[in-house]
Amino acid sequence: MLQVQNLTKTFGEIRAVDGVSFGVEAGRIFGLLGPNGAGKTTTIAMIAGLIPPASGSVHVDGLDLAARPADVKRRLGVVPQEIALYEDLTARENLDFWGGIYGLRGKALAARRDALLDLVGLADRAREPVRNYSGGMKRRLNLALGLVHKPTLILLDEPTVGIDPQARINLLDVVRGLARDGAAVLYTTHYLEEAENLCDELAIMDHGTIHAQGTVESLKAELGEGSVLTLQGAFSREDVAAAVERSTGLRALELDDGRALLNVPRGRAGVGAALEAIYTSGLHLTDVTVKEPNLEDLFLKLTGRELRD
Template identity: 50%
Template sequence: MADIVEVRGLVKRFGELTAVDRVDFTIAEGEMFGLLGPNGAGKTTTISMISCLLEPTEGEITVAGHSIREQQTALKRTLGVVPQEIALYPTLSAAENLAFWGRMYGLSGAKLKSAVEEALELAGLADRSKERVEKYSGGMKRRINIAAGILHKPKVLLMDEPTVGIDPQSRNHILETVKDLNDSGMTVLYTSHYMEEVEYLCDRIAIMDHGRIIAIGTLNELRDVVGGMDVISVSVGEVSEGVLAAVGAINGVKGVNRSEGTMEVLTPGSGSILGKLVATLESEGAHVTSVTVTEPNLESVFLHLTGKSLRD
């Protein structure tokens, strides 16, 4: 598949602060691409530049062959944007909101009417289309927020943290909707700080931190970054240098990190060292209260690359 989104050497500075620092990636047509990172990593700033809301300090973006610098209007026609905030008019009904956003993308007449009906069906809110959005629950608002971004059938859909602050049922509905849209051929750029969502949805993932992409690839490629190792998280009290050294000396341990009250141990086979690890800790006087084993995932990749948790 040809690349439909190309981001090259993207930089955004706000005074002294560099929010996005030399970011490069491409997204193939029909791909579901994830941008994962903690809050403040630069994901929203990147999306804002792709959707022409912020001008890049340096770098180039093209979408469907249209340059952000020279063909902004044409570029915007190819995009659908679902912002992190619920960017709807609360005193208008869902149908009125969707009709307005459709008109902004040039839809009118019968085409607009059918697009609005289709979007309402997709959001599962066809029977409540005449109610004012302010009367909806958080999850319903989120669904209309997404519907407003897709009713003109964009080639590329930009979704910025679309599941923030909603109930599990609405989240599942949204994730399934996004999957369906991608299955129908729509290219999706999905940002989130929920690794489970990105793991579930995305073909390829870029991990961002402090404005930079620190890893990029498929889920398996990223797992390989940590060498397919498990993470054993042990809740202990005080962890002295002596305890760390004793754990590091256990055969099969490939790395040890500690944060407040927790020690994380990287190992290719957690089953073979678990008993020895607990015994070593007890013998060193550390009081173990819980042990969790996690198979390689994006969290462990992020931990491996940055030394901190995604949710820190």
């Protein structure tokens, strides 16, 4: 459904997006995971035709965005990060306006509007001005506006920012439902749990480039079998490297002064042996954690910094 090839965007000296390529199939949710400033929103803006890329191409349903922007945009449903609603209008009026933009009218528009109000759970408040809504309700309406014309490719840019956990769960359920109904979904987020639980495929993005992409399982596999051992304390990078070399089975994922991320072979013996090797190495430790590998660890391994940095 969506094919992005070598997409690049520069703002002056800054390369906001640098040679990004990925694809999203119909019925699948593809996540762009990265911290703020990673280039996710710029990527979405180029796919939505809002800003022209410096180089690269975007194809939707086989149509080249550069050559046929209007046809491509009719297939897109864009849900921006900021809540973009007319707050003096009601939910119905907002939906009517967006439906009108896509040429919907009459009974077809009314039916679609009512279906969407049901979908996002706003049917009972549909005649109230949006300014009276809670943040979660506005987020849900923000999503509904992007779906009014039944798009085949849905671009969701951090749609859960600033809403409560329950509203987030509801919204993610709606997104899963859209994919089940056959839409291709491109979903950007900086929430690891969201990306892990929602996305069929992920690309980890930072400083405008994609560092890794694949299914959640395949990405985690890059960390190796077994557990992740995180060490913090007053030690140097070389001290940890020497300790890892002396042990059996330990593998360094990320080493730094005062902090290290190590892969420990699966099984109790593996963890015990690893801890013993660390202990006997004489490193001055202040904190040791052992956990199952997650995307945070992978992000740290790939970029050298935490997702929350």
